Every structure is written in structure tokens, then in C-alpha cells.
Amino acid sequence: MSAPRRIILPLTDELVAELRAGDRVLLNGTLLTARDAAHKNLVALIAQGAPLPVDLYGQVVYYVGPSPAPPGRVIGACGPTTSGRVDSYTPALLARGLKGMIGKGFRSPEVITALKEYRAVYFGAVGGAGALLSKCVRAARVAAYPELGPEAMHELVVADFPAVVINDIYGGDLYREGRRQYAVNDGGGVLCGQA
């Protein structure tokens, strides 16, 4: 396991081209957060040709709905949520310059194709490590849609936020490759379709 690479955000095309599935990274800078409802709103605005409340160019979106920040803290627990729920919205955001996403779980074939087309990467963060990951967040503020409560878009300033490249622009897929490396049975031959 090689040492993680420290990355200063926002992402550029050159940096994205250097990232390969399996690379561990430490992200530094500003992340935007968005879940299902915020994605729905953004994509509706794009369809109308209306301006967006945030500039997506070069940005990384983190799929997270943090728990409330107790007094004296920047944020509550803030681990990744399942990415697949926003798959249908993702290509439209990539077309607007989004360069990275952080979440957990499979992406659809359409998203994986769009990553190649628009030159963007999908990072995985450790699901269920919400307390640990909260320690990487230095500042948080609502960026859009405060009425959505836990689904509001936030801007998070992070320091050395740990993630791993799951899908790169070359078709690399860590979920598929990691599993292939360690599988000793296919569960009777009916099982390898989705991984």
C-alpha cells in the first residue's frame, strides 16, 4: 500500500488524468455537499437554463448529510452516503464542470461513461466512519437550499480528508478489481454480474 497523495482542491484536468483507481488521497480545500434533493434541484435549474446557486467548475461534491453540530463543534458525524441514489443526476453536473465526487458504493454504467467523457473521478470514503471524518472538517457553512435541512448543500473546508479513487477516467474500477483480487468463490456462478 503506497502512501496517500496530498491534493489541493479544486481539481484540474491534469490532476484528474494522474489519478488511478486504488490511489489513496488526502483532500485539502473546499468540498460542496449534496444529496438527492439538492441534486434534483440543480438538475432542474440546468434543464431550465437557469443559473445555479453554486459554481460547479473544478469542484468536488461530497455525498453526505451530516448529523447536527453540537455546540462548540464545526459539524456532527459526516461519513459518505450511498452514491447510487444520485446516479441519474450526475452526468448533467459533470457536463457543467464538476470534476470529482466522494461517496460510497457502486456507480451506474452511465456515470462511469460520463467520467471518461467529462474527465472526472469518483472517490470512496470509508462508510460508517462519520466521527473520524468529522475531525477533518475545519469549517462548514450552508451554501444553498437551507430549507432542505439535513439535505441542504454545505461548503466544507477540509484538511487531509482521506479517500480512495474508485473510478478513474481510464475505466479503472477499484470495487471490481479489489473484489477480483480476493474472491475465492463466485457463490455458484450467478453472482458476479454487478460487481
Next chain:
Amino acid sequence: MRTLDCKTVVEVTSRLCREANCVLEPDVVAALEMARQEEVSPTGRDVLGQLLENARIAAREEIPICQDTGIAVVFVEVGQDVRIAGGSLEAAVVQGVRKGYEQGYLRKSVVAGPLDRVNTGDNTPPVIHWRVVPGDCLKISVMPKGAGSENMSALKMLKPAEGLDGVKRFILETVSSAGPNPCPPLVVGVGLGGTLEKAALLAKEALLRPVGTKNLVGELAGLEESLRVSLNGLGIGPVGLGGRVTVLAVHILTYPTHIAMLPVAVNLNCHAVRHKTAVL
């Protein structure tokens, strides 16, 4: 006849919500530590180490283990010799959940209608499962259930002719197609028999059994172990990055069923297997 006050039920339910979300059960910590020793993938071992560190931070600082603090599933066993004073027992459980999620800074993730999707703002109502039992105690178990693992759970009405092979195949298919989504390593709750809803409830109840304990039914203990080995051969590994520890345990509960039925429910739980129980 023993009397219990509703206020006590509110306080205890509230405390269980907070503790279940912030403090990993000792059996789960032990299972994760053992998994870290057994895992051959360096990435997998690293992930398991992060999960144990996460649990330490969560308990020490009262930060939720996971930001998805779930919809509260509450199992209540009411002793038939207990009298509840001071109001409705059900309302007390609901109030306890409301209080626990508000005062514990836990995320409010419940929407009023499955189609209108409007947040109720206080994480109520919980899903409550009641059971009347002999004795004069009240037992409350709170299980905050997050969407990641619940959404990858599944139920199928098999044909009896499909038998044990069909049951095994369905469990393997469910875990395999879930891949990284439910936050492995998992505890896999299996409900076998009964009817559609009974199988689902058994699968959920099976998740309450401490990890590392054996099924009291000998043949089921053997089946659980053989399924654990098969599932760990899938290679999914900790959080799906590849490895030999995909499940911490398989827990099976069975119930008599109809001559023409073979229901099987598979309820997946993430590596935290959050739940807390109190007996009043």
C-alpha cells in the same frame, strides 16, 4: 402486578437512542478486532483500523458513529404482569425517540410520507415491534437502522422445492449484488419460514443477537458457519475495497411455515450493528 411510569419509559428510550448511536457494543468491537487480525488485504486491515478508531472517537466525544443515525426500530417486550401508569406506553416510546434524537444531536431522517418526502423534523415515528411475554419486566431494544444496509436487504418467497440450496443461493445473491453499498463487513440477519412479514421480522430480530455467539439450534449453527465462509469468499471485503472479511456473522431465525411456502428474508446490517437494550 408491578407498576412502571411512562416517564421512566421516555427517559430510558431516549438514553438508548443516544447510546446506540454513539457507543459500539463490546461484541461488535471484539468482532472488528478479530476481523482486523484475519483480514489478508492491507487496504482491508487499514479500513478496519479506521472503523475501530472511529468507534473510539464516537464513544469518547459522543459523536454519532455514523451520520445516518437511522430510523429508530424499537422492540418492546411487555411483561403481562406490568401495569403502565401515567399515559400511553406507545406515546412514551415515541416521546423517548423524539427526545433522544433532539438532545443527542442525532440526524432527523424520517419523512412523513413515502411519496411526499416531507421530513417530520424529530425523527418520529419509530417503527415499533410489540411482544407480550410472561413476567413483570419491560424490555426495550433500540436499533437505529440506516438506509445504506436496509436498502440492500431483500425478501423472496421461494418454492419449497428450492430447499436449502435455494435459500443459500438467495443469501449469496443478496450479499453479492449489494457489494460495497451496505458498508461491509456485515452482519447478515436471515429469517426463514413463517409468512412474508414474519420472515422479515425474524431477519431483523436476528440482528439483535450478540456477534460471536452460536445459534442454539445445532444445525443452524452449522449453516451459519458455512454461509459465513461462502460469503467471505466473495472477495468484497471491508467497505467493498476487496478482502476476505465481507461478513462478521450470519444469524438465522426460523419459524414454522405453510406446506406450500418457503419465505426467506435477508436483512443486512453494516459493520456497526447499532443497538442497545434495557430491561426495566
